[in-house]
Amino acid sequence: MARQLDYHKIHEIFTRFHAADPEPEGELNHVNAYTLLVAVALSAQATDAGVNKATKALFEIVDTPQKMLDLGEEQLTQHIKTIGLYRNKAKNVMKLSRILVEEYDGIVPSSRAALQSLPGVGRKTANVVLNMWWRYPAQAVDTHIFRVGNRTGICPGKNVDIVERAIEDNVPAEFQLHAHHWLILHGRYHCKARKPMCPTCIIADLCPFEEKTV
Incomplete structure (x- = not known):
């Protein structure tokens, strides 16, 4: 488990997530x-x-x-x-x-x-x-968020409840609404469980994950 990042690095990470995808959406289809x-x-x-x-x-x-x-x-x-x-x-x-x-x-x-x-x-x-x-800033922690949170040091924790609280405590208020979507999508498509795509990751220079792939 990575050490928790400081506020400035976490702010920069979510600034980049926002720049890449300002309004991330969940991928489950629904009508109401x-x-x-x-x-x-x-x-x-x-x-x-x-x-x-x-x-x-x-x-x-x-x-x-x-x-x-x-x-x-x-x-x-x-x-x-x-x-x-x-x-x-x-x-x-x-x-x-x-x-x-x-x-x-x-x-x-x-x-x-x-x-x-x-x-x-x-x-x-x-x-x-x-x-x-x-549009309540609730944080739904799944396996992707748990993995990304611990690898990056954004929201480290030994269980989903601790990670959820860490997101609420560590992520700047301006990014709280979309925080869990950015983390889920990053884990699903970039910071994958077996083969994280570190060489093309937009936050690689800020991430302390020791086993970065090449």
Whole structure:
């Protein structure tokens, strides 16, 4: 685990991320808060590309909790059967849809606590929805962010909770809204797990990662 970088280096890193991609976006397809919630819940232990492929036809006919209930668990299962853990995910989607209809008038809540009370929705899922839909500076730490945070020293930590707090503490306020997207995309396409692309990395001169590739 790299030592934490100082404020000036972290500011420069995010200045470069911003210059390269001023408005980074999540890669899960959705049409509203509900479909975003479902897509993120389905993405656990699955790729965004795989979820998008499975939900393309689904979201053309289902975009509200009530429509999901009308579709039924069996039909939902058929739509998402290419996604890992699809049976359990289908059950959770149906349960959370029923709760949204019965307790929230079909509206996805904007509270982290309320979101996390829904079946199959953890802190990471809640943070993604809060960030992407309500533009709240919530930090959803996944494996990419955990890896990048520790390699670069931007937000080092031994678990995702510590890394999440480190982002909130270390990243300048002006970059908080998009911080987790920049880190995810950097980890997904540049700072890869097995073969990081250090020679073409825009922050290579600021990164203390000792095993830089050549």
